[in-house]
Amino acid sequence: MSERSIPRAIIVLLGTACALIVLFGLREVASIVGPLVLAMVLVIAVSPVRGWLAGKRAPVWVQVAVPFLIVVFVVLAMVAVLTVSVTQLAGLLPSYSGQFQGLLNQAQRFAAEYGFGNEQLSKALQSFDPGKLLGAAQALLSSLVGVLSSLFLIVVLLLAMSLDAPITAKILDSVRGERPGIITALDTFAGKTRRYLIVSTVFGIICATCDVIALYLLGVPLPLLWGVLALITTYIPNIGFVLGLIPPSMLALLDGGPKQMILVIAAYCVINVVFQGLVLPKYLGDAVGLSTTMTLLSLIVWTFVLGPLGALLAIPLSLLTKALLIDSDPSAKWAGALISGKA
Template structure:
């Protein structure tokens, strides 16, 4: 996560690096790069007006509400764009590496995108059958797990029934009110918003990712060209370079960690006798991209599957228990050791951001929450008037 707000170091031009975008060195030749402004609440207050009176605060509040509602209502437009930009951050180093060996950027971008699509299609093809079987058996699985859990909570159920009888006796209402059941959207619709919307969004992501990779740093060059002041040019280049370098490193490192979690989980499920261990490894890899919530969801899924697979309750509980131990080792030892002091975000701010982006964009928003917040913090660290926000986001 991002470096502390005491001053994010400026990234100097490095023509040999594949983690940072290219730009014209002449645009940066006359001044030293900024080292990041010190937090100054006065500068932030100036954004609200000369005296930060109630009128200006209200206008800023209305603007923020308009932005939030726009992101929420137009998620089908914004979500593919944000996802494509993050994929561009992740895959740009590979395209630059191919360019250094002689392949032009459009050709390199095509190879990278097609290779990624081939891996995804192959994985979905191999895992479609077992995943479909689990989804089809989901109602029976839940009922079986519920039946087995009743043996563990008999006393609790008795107390609950006794409390219900006392409540009915106190109310004196023997009639049973008619229950109204409101069906929410299906799980698949919650995840993807329907097949048509999902395919449309996936198509936009694929093509936009290719175009972003193929044009390289064209937009950064144009941004530097249109900004009027030299200081603004330097700030834009510094933000772009640091954002791409750190987000690329974060996404690449996180992907490796999550793949490692998936491999270890698959091996553990195989040793414990769970069917389709590879599927559970893939599920662990994908859900581990969602901080906090992903591990909880994976534990619940493993517990449900284990209660159906094993007759012995203790053996069934061993499956989610083993995954919890693996997750604790990964989150408290492996990940901190690998990340070190890079991209540090305040834990409370990160959790609030996770909830916010989950509310705005659902599961995809939760997956994208950390990169989005890291990008916001990097920008705030290099814009003087927004430095206090970077201070609050930092650890």
């Protein structure tokens, strides 16, 4: 039976079923797949360092050790800052119980002035727990620490991939003539992923620095923690800015009242619009190669499959999937155009 004799609906259903099987299978082994993909992306990010050292004819062990140590240093620094800051946040939250109760009383008086039922409002407000006001922030930060706590596995994978990187590059170059489609697709994936990570990191650091300065001037506690969180959420497409804004704005509400919260929101919005809304797209260009809809869909899918790490790696994972399934197949150019949103 030829391919054309199979109804297209059957092909779509079978493809969808296979995709679901793969995604649910990956979800079952997310604790392994997540660190594996993270290690691969980090090795790709620092591969220009290895290429530069190779161009300088440095020994192979130097080509392996320098990129590896750079990545390990960055990961360890991130783990240390997040761990210490989350510990400080956990000790700080109970001290705001009084401020929280005061805000509830103000809300009750405000609602009573405008004719809202005091009894219904009291029941609604009593359902809030002061310890849960920043629960979302603690859960997010704890998830990030949990992801990075698989440090041993990540470091081992990084070391293995760093050792194999020079050999892998030679092998791929040797088969380029036999499999030009897949090798070109993988090269494109690596290049786009590297550019996306580098540009996002540079502008993420700039935005995070501005956020820390703004929070420090406004007197919001733990500005360094919220700056690191803003940097991390830079890699989460579409909703990253909101996730990075909620915790410091809630803490500002408890610490200084509604006025301080509004100032924090305004500062974050100005910084985000200037850098991530106007400047970042100009330098990032078409590095992502995904439409807005596909970016949001990839965020949902990979978060479901891999959890918080899937949200951070949504773009690289989607680029890898696109390279393997679409870019490597000349007959799938129409699908690539739909996914990228470009004719």
